Amino acid sequence: MDLKQKILNKQAKISVIGLGYVGLPLAIALSTSGFKVYGIDTDKNKIKSIVSGKSFIEDVKSEDLFNLISTKNNKKNSFEVSPNYSSIEISDVIIICVPTPLTKNKEPDISYIQNAVHSISEKLKLNTMVILESTTYPGTTEEILLPVLQSSNNRNLKAGKDFYLGYSPERIDPGRINQTIHNTPKVVAGITKECSKLIHTFYETIVDKVVTVSTTKTAEMVKILENTFRSTNVALANEIYLICDKLGINVWEVIDAAKSKPFGFMPFYPGPGIGGHCIPIDPHLLEWKLKTLNYNTRFIGLSSEINESMPQHWIEKTQDFLKLNNKSIKNSKILILGVAYKPDVADTRESPSLCIIEKLITKGAKVDYHDPLVKNITIYNNNMKSISNISLEKNLRTYDCIIITTNHSTYDWNKIQEKTSSIIDTRNALKNN
Ligand SMILES: NC(=O)c1ccc[n+]([C@@H]2O[C@H](COP(=O)([O-])OP(=O)(O)OC[C@H]3O[C@@H](n4cnc5c(N)ncnc54)[C@H](O)[C@@H]3O)[C@@H](O)[C@H]2O)c1
Numbered sequence: 165m166d167l168k169q170k171i172l173n174k175q176a177k178i179s180v181i182g183l184g185y186v187g188l189p190l191a192i193a194l195s196t197s198g199f200k201v202y203g204i205d206t207d208k209n210k211i212k213s214i215v216s217g218k219s220f221i222e223d224v225k226s227e228d229l230f231n232l233i234s235t236k237n238n239k240k241n242s243f244e245v246s247p248n249y250s251s252i253e254i255s256d257v258i259i260i261c262v263p264t265p266l267t268k269n270k271e272p273d274i275s276y277i278q279n280a281v282h283s284i285s286e287k288l289k290l291n292t293m294v295i296l297e298s299t300t301y302p303g304t305t306e307e308i309l310l311p312v313l314q315s316s317n318n319r320n321l322k323a324g325k326d327f328y329l330g331y332s333p334e335r336i337d338p339g340r341i342n343q344t345i346h347n348t349p350k351v352v353a354g355i356t357k358e359c360s361k362l363i364h365t366f367y368e369t370i371v372d373k374v375v376t377v378s379t380t381k382t383a384e385m386v387k388i389l390e391n392t393f394r395s396t397n398v399a400l401a402n403e404i405y406l407i408c409d410k411l412g413i414n415v416w417e418v419i420d421a422a423k424s425k426p427f428g429f430m431p432f433y434p435g436p437g438i439g440g441h442c443i444p445i446d447p448h449l450l451e452w453k454l455k456t457l458n459y460n461t462r463f464i465g466l467s468s469e470i471n472e473s474m475p476q477h478w479i480e481k482t483q484d485f486l487k488l489n490n491k492s493i494k495n496s497k498i499l500i501l502g503v504a505y506k507p508d509v510a511d512t513r514e515s516p517s518l519c520i521i522e523k524l525i526t527k528g529a530k531v532d533y534h535d536p537l538v539k540n541i542t543i544y545n546n547n548m549k550s551i552s553n554i555s556l557e558k559n560l561r562t563y564d565c566i567i568i569t570t571n572h573s574t575y576d577w578n579k580i581q582e583k584t585s586s587i588i589d590t591r592n593a594l595k596n597n
Contacts, residue, residue, distance in 0.1 A: 167256055167291050167328070171366050174198040176256035181280050183210055183245065185441070185511070186297060186334045187261030189223050193345040195232050195243040197370050202244050202251030214245045222509055222537075223338055252287035257295065257366060260284075261334065263441070264298045270448045272301055274308060281309050285316030293328035293362055299387050299446050301453040305331040305380035310355060324356030330363035331380040333387030339509040349373040353383035391446035392464060397432040398443070399467035402474055405434030416592045436569045436590040437474035437516025439505025444471070444514045475519040478590055482524070482565055485588055491564055494528035499551075499563040501580075502570020503535045510537040517569040518543065532563075536574050560584050568593045 170176040176199060180191040183205040195201040205211055213220055217230030232243040244251070252258060262276035277298055284294060294313060296305050310329060314321050323329050332352040337343060350371040354360030360376055367374045377383050401419070408415035415434060423431040438444050447464040454461050479493075486496055505515035512518060517533070521543055524531050533541070533548065534556045541548050551559070560566070560583040571593035581587070581594065 167293060168362060168365055170256055171362070171369060174369065176366075177251075177254055178202065178257045178259065179204055179249075179251045179255040181205075181249075181258065181260045181284075182262035182276075182298075183207075183214065184261065184263070185221055185223075185338055186336055187259075188214070188219075188221055189336060189345060190259065190261060190297070190334070191243060192224055192228060192232065193370055196228075199369075200242060202246065202255065204246060204249055204251065206247055208247050211245050211247050221338070223336070249283045249287060252284055253289060255289075255292060257293045258284055258288075259295045259297055261297045264300050264445075264449070265441075266445050266448055271452050272449045274300065274304065277304065277308060278312075281312045285312050288313060288316045288321075288327060290321075290326050291328075293330070293359070293366065295329075295363060295366075296331045297334045299333060299391070299442065299449070300384055301449040302381045302384040302388070303453065304384060305329065306355065324354075324358040328354065328356075328359040328362050329380075330354040330359050331383045332363060332367060333383060333390075335387075335390075338511060339506065346370060347372050349375055351375045351377060351383050351386050353377045353380045355380055385450075388446050388450045391442050392450065392467075394432075395438065395443045395447050395471065396463050396467045397430070398435075398438055399470040401432040402434045402470050406477065416595060433592070435474065435516075436478055436520060438471045439513065439515040439517075440511060441513045444468070475516050475523060478520055478567065478588065479523045479527070481588055482567060485565060485586075489564070493524060496529050496564040497562060498524055498529045498531050499560075499566045500524075500531060500533040501535075501566060501568045501575065502572055503533050503538050503541055503550075504570050504572070507571050508537070508573055512538055512541055515570075520567065520569060521548075535570065536572055 178194055178199050179202045180187045181204045183191060183203045191201045191203045214229060214233060215235055217226055217233055219226040219229050234241055234244045260277065260280050262280050264277065265273045267273050296309060310323060313327060313329060321327055330353060332350055335348050350367045352363045352367055352374055353376065354363050364374050364376050377386065405415040408418060419431050419433065422429055451461045451464045483493055486492055500517055500521055503512050503515055503517040504510055505512060518541060521531050521533065532551050534551045539550050560580065563586065565586050565588060566584060567588045569590055571591040577594050
């Protein structure tokens with residue numbers, strides 16, 4: 165049976181590499197739709213957790229995981245996980261969802277992709293399709309993956325004939341419930357026409373709408389455009405906030421009124437800064453690529469400058485607020501509400517709250533934090549624990565200042581405001597109060 169038939173009959177065996185925010189929900193979606201899925205992750209703790217049916221991602225219910233996962237005693241035959249790459253030998257489709265962070269110098273660290281593709285190349289069988297889903301700079305699939313796969317196991321393989329290669333950016337938005345893998349259109353591209361057709365066929369089995377673009381470079385650029393668009397517009401919202409603050413205008417009222425325009429305007433909101441694994445990082449992948457071509461990406465530079473300045477702005481606001489009560493940050497007791505980078509997720513990657521906490525501690529404040537979803541964080545290499553819900557209720561009044569940095573939907577703002585008015589609200593969480 166050829167690969168297309170295997171895909172259409174759901175007999176293709178799939179390996180998903182990297183079982184994090186992107187890979188795990190994707191593996192579950194594929195497995196639920198009838199494919200046999202093998203999950204691979206080098207993090208043994210994640211494998212352990214999955215095997216025991218415990219999800220570590222808000223968007224994946226432990227119950228769903230438990231119902232799919234095959235264990236020694238429980239041969240459900242739809243989802244198996246392992247820290248090693250043995251499933252590659254029998255896989256027809258391999259999807260790479262590993263991290264693509266930046267180095268300290270804000271250059272792409274593609275070592276996770278390189279490690280994954282080298283491990284794949286050692287075991288790649290003929291007629292297998294490899295798809296990269298990790299966000300990366302334009303050119304990665306062609307320049308990094310293709311040469312390794314072509315020469316896998318010292319063979320001289322041809323893409324589009326001996327194996328298939330493509331790119332499809334992930335559009336998952338953790339915490340968002342109305343957009344799923346199934347109803348969010350998927351952009352795809354293959355290295356050759358045959359690869360493009362096959363990757364299109366594959367995603368059509370689980371996604372309502374598949375959009376094929378002409379090259380993998382184009383598909384890689386689509387993802388970076390989407391995230392640069394967000395980063396730039398959030399930066400604009402942050403700057404408009406700073407402007408309104410100087411003019412004594414309520415920025416939230418301005419944005420709410422502007423969004424009544426039915427065309428030509430889309431609301432973005434200011435806040436404590438930007439966080440997560442995408443928006444603060446992805447534009448710099450493009451910035452780096454363009455630097456190699458002697459081009460300065462001005463919007464990206466300016467946006468990240470504005471967004472990264474926001475934590476310092478809120479520190480200054482805190483200073484001004486405490487001054488009103490003849491206090492200073494030094495020795496003040498400050499509570500941070502919410503350390504996740506956005507509401508209703510447990511993800512603290514690049515969270516501006518962490519930066520605010522670090523700055524406050526450096527200035528001598530006594531800082532506590534509360535987050536219903538994040539029990540521990542690391543600040544200056546030290547472990548810090550969230551205060552308990554009971555302590556939050558009991559001790560709210562004892563803080564000189566409370567800074568709302570994440571507007572989790574489980575917070576009862578009325579109750580919080582009944583107990584204290586020493587609040588700095590970076591998210592307009594108290595809009596109805
Ligand atoms: N998180 C999001 O909302 C989001 C959305 C769209 C795209 N993306 C992109 O998707 C990619 C993955 O992001 P994520 O948030 O899922 O990351 P993650 O850190 O949550 O998960 C990645 C997983 O890959 C594993 N891993 C690393 N190297 C490996 C290897 N060589 N072999 C097997 N497993 C390996 C890690 O242990 C980790 O569990 C990134 O490129 C990211 O930019 C993320």
